[in-house]
Amino acid sequence: MRILVVEDEQALQDQLKDALNQQGFAVDQATDGEEGLFFAREYPIDLAIVDLGLPKLNGLDLIKKVREQDLTFPILILTARDRWQDKVEGLSLGADDYLAKPFQMEELLARTNALLRRSAGLANPVVKKGPIELDTMSQGVTVNGEVLELTAYEYKVLEYLMMNSDKVISKTELTEHIYEQDHDKDSNVLEVFVRRLRKKLDPEGTLQPIDTLRGRGYRISPNL
Structure with missing residues (x-):
């Protein structure tokens, strides 16, 4: 998932980027x-x-x-604790949630995850597709109750596919949502991630959890 942080205080911007990166998010930064x-x-x-x-x-x-x-992605606003009028106006203009400064980073991460789930139509932090369970809070993945060890990018790919399981995701879209702006975006590397994911999710070749639609992209199999 790709997060935009618009914050002019450099120290806070760096803290936000570090915390979000540690949670597996790609982060774009703007200072004005x-x-x-x-x-x-x-x-x-x-x-x-x-x-x-x-x-x-x-x-x-x-x-x-x-x-x-008509840009519909969720917006979390940061505001001074004593400016309640700004909170009200921000929400009325289309923001989805607010957090008053100073705040705990854990709360910001929890609100971020909740907004992303809501935008994907998910009420529960655990996303389930057949025997696959993905916990968006702990970033843990299990298949039939067995814990999988995934790399950061393998998790990012699986999370994006599972949170958008109702549609086919092109290689371009998937690449743009898991990498940051200045990252070298190589579609061949993406194919490696998907191939490794298939092996880890389905070592016996019986589940076939990720479909490839030639010329269109990937999707979580509707047969799960």
């Missing part, structure tokens, strides 16, 4: 509202974390412009 709007328009963002006190274009105006362009 205009740059944040550019990222929102040009990149396939899954969720944005937006500070309201931004230079050039404040957070409220950024949220308004994002929603005016």
Whole structure:
């Protein structure tokens, strides 16, 4: 999943990036509202974390412009604790949740995961497809109750496919949602991740959990 962080305080921006990266998210960073709007328009963002006190274009105006362009990804706003009016206005303009500064990073991560699940139509942090269970909070994966050891990118691929199991995901879309902006995006490497995932999820070759649709992409098998 790809997260946009729009925050002008460098120390906090770095803390957010580190915490989100550790949770397996790809992170794009912007230090002002205009740059944040550019990222929102040009990149396939899954969720944005937006500070309201931004230079050039404040957070409220950024949220308004994002929603005016029919960009529907969830937005979590960061705001000073004593500015309740900003919270109300941010939510009315289209933000989905807010967090008052200072905050605990664990709470931000929990809210981020909850918003991503909600946007995917999932109420439970554990996503189930047949015998496969993926816990979006602990990032654990089991098949028939047995724990799998996945690399960070194998997990990212599986999580995106399972949270979008109702559609076919092209290689381009999958690549753009698991890598950060400046990462070398090699589709051949993606094929390696998918091949390794198949072996780990289905070592006997009986489950066939990931379909390849020639010329279209991948999907979690509807037969699970």
